Amino acid sequence: MPNNTRVRFAPSPTGSLHIGGAHTALFNWLYARHTGGTFVLRIEDTDKERSTPEYEQSIMDGMRWMGLDWDEGPDKPAGYGPYRQSERMESYTKYAEQLLDAGLAYKDDGAVLFKVPSGETITFDDEVYGQISVKSENASVNQDGTIKDIVILKRDGMPTYNYAVVIDDYTMNINMVIRGEDHIINTPKQLLIYHALGFEIPKFAHLPMILGKDKKKLSKRQGATSVFEYNDLGYLPDGVFNFLALLGWSPKDGQEVFTRSEAIKLFDLGSVTKKPAVLDIDKLNHINQEQMKIMDPQELLKIIKPFWKNLGLDINSYSDDYLASSLQAMGGRGQTTLQLAEYSDYFISFDTVKERYKADDIKEEIRPLLKKFYGELLEVADFTPQTMEAFTRTWVESNESSMKEVALPLRWALTGRKVSPGVFEVAAQLGREECRKRLAYYNLI
RNA sequence: GGUCCCAUCGUCCAGAGGCCUAGGACACAGCCCUUUCAAGGCUGCGACACGAGUUCGAAUCUCGUUGGGACCGCCA
Numbered sequence: 001m002p003n004n005t006r007v008r009f010a011p012s013p014t015g016s017l018h019i020g021g022a023h024t025a026l027f028n029w030l031y032a033r034h035t036g037g038t039f040v041l042r043i044e045d046t047d048k049e050r051s052t053p054e055y056e057q058s059i060m061d062g063m064r065w066m067g068l069d070w071d072e073g074p075d076k077p078a079g080y081g082p083y084r085q086s087e088r089m090e091s092y093t094k095y096a097e098q099l100l101d102a103g104l105a106y107k108d109d110g111a112v113l114f115k116v117p118s119g120e121t122i123t124f125d126d127e128v129y130g131q132i133s134v135k136s137e138n139a140s141v142n143q144d145g146t147i148k149d150i151v152i153l154k155r156d157g158m159p160t161y162n163y164a165v166v167i168d169d170y171t172m173n174i175n176m177v178i179r180g181e182d183h184i185i186n187t188p189k190q191l192l193i194y195h196a197l198g199f200e201i202p203k204f205a206h207l208p209m210i211l212g213k214d215k216k217k218l219s220k221r222q223g224a225t226s227v228f229e230y231n232d233l234g235y236l237p238d239g240v241f242n243f244l245a246l247l248g249w250s251p252k253d254g255q256e257v258f259t260r261s262e263a264i265k266l267f268d269l270g271s272v273t274k275k276p277a278v279l280d281i282d283k284l285n286h287i288n289q290e291q292m293k294i295m296d297p298q299e300l301l302k303i304i305k306p307f308w309k310n311l312g313l314d315i316n317s318y319s320d321d322y323l324a325s326s327l328q329a330m331g332g333r334g335q336t337t338l339q340l341a342e343y344s345d346y347f348i349s350f351d352t353v354k355e356r357y358k359a360d361d362i363k364e365e366i367r368p369l370l371k372k373f374y375g376e377l378l379e380v381a382d383f384t385p386q387t388m389e390a391f392t393r394t395w396v397e398s399n400e401s402s403m404k405e406v407a408l409p410l411r412w413a414l415t416g417r418k419v420s421p422g423v424f425e426v427a428a429q430l431g432r433e434e435c436r437k438r439l440a441y442y443n444l445i
Numbered sequence: 446g447g448u449c450c451c452a453u454c455g456u457c458c459a460g461a462g463g464c465c466u467a468g469g470a471c472a473c474a475g476c477c478c479u480u481u482c483a484a485g486g487c488u489g490c491g492a493c494a495c496g497a498g499u500u501c502g503a504a505u506c507u508c509g510u511u512g513g514g515a516c517c518g519c520c521a
Contacts, residue, residue, distance in 0.1 A: 162521090284471095285471085411480070
């Protein structure tokens, strides 16, 4: 069954993909994937001054990072191209002339302006906000409140935003326009042009804004600018994806942690909220942690590797299986990839342990006991957490010691940290010989 | 200032007239488990902005007030 739902994400390449743009792109993608429709990427590069190919590239990379693939775009031409506005001049000129001929537009100083009528009421049904109506004389105004005709072609010949979107959405057959709420106020202006040209009107769905802690629209100054910074900060694409999906929307059953395919299945424009949402890093951290827990170990490993490298750890001398199981051994600890990498460093390097722990807390009186115990522990037939723990429990009992007394120093010697997964889990992961080496270094066997 | 939009715990969401002495999640506090917590379990704290209506009954509908946001570029 062919599906003709067509949505688009239309960023302007004047900056990287920021969190607000990512949110809009995500919801478009979710809608397209849920309905089986087509997701179009259109580059709105009509600002000659600020648009750059580098930003265009960066936006696409950001989308790829988030796993938001598009079906049509500058790099994926289909029947509705080109996909950059700067390459679609022909249609802007054509329809401008049509408007000029019909007397609905006029030229002034080399620019073409659309004549805004008065006395009309422009109404549209937003899929999220419901019915919105504005009087045409209020649709486009000067600072003093007088009607302001809409510039459609600038003096440099390029189309303006409000005009180009209409022409492109129409000619690209977009039938559902999903964009930020900041565009709700632009919609009446665009509707005027739709009417003047006799174009069929698409459905509109505006999304609540994402606000910063100060409740102001996210600007480049606050928080991370591009989605890549979230990567560097330790967030998973799936974490950002999941977290962003929860801003302004939630599945009917209240599930908060979900995979991409679950999100696609569950997504519903009808349950998008209207209230602007404040971005809460604590929640992102939590969602990110949950995503790390359910992620495929080998996939997670690919992401953690660069973080380990940044910590100066030599991961090349270990197999992927060892590294992946080290990550698994962390048992869900750490909220970000950055933390996970840092917390697990002792699986890769004993040097980091030596730097952190000098063993000067060990009282000489108990060293003999520890030596005796660790020596025997290293000889258990089966170097698994279960066996080691069982062995230890009986040992401390018959030697009038305690779990605390022997396990805590062991943790320090093995990890150089106060906190870690179960110490026998750590020991098993490190392996008998590595444990022997570390204990020997601290003169504990 | 004008136009448009919004209004439930600190934050993100449930709630579409009785199921609400308002539910979940994050954060916070406390407790528990344990060899440690950065893992896990439990408990607590905490909100329907206000005022009028409509109704037998309102967080849910209407109006007003207040508060917040967005936009007012030949930027998008």
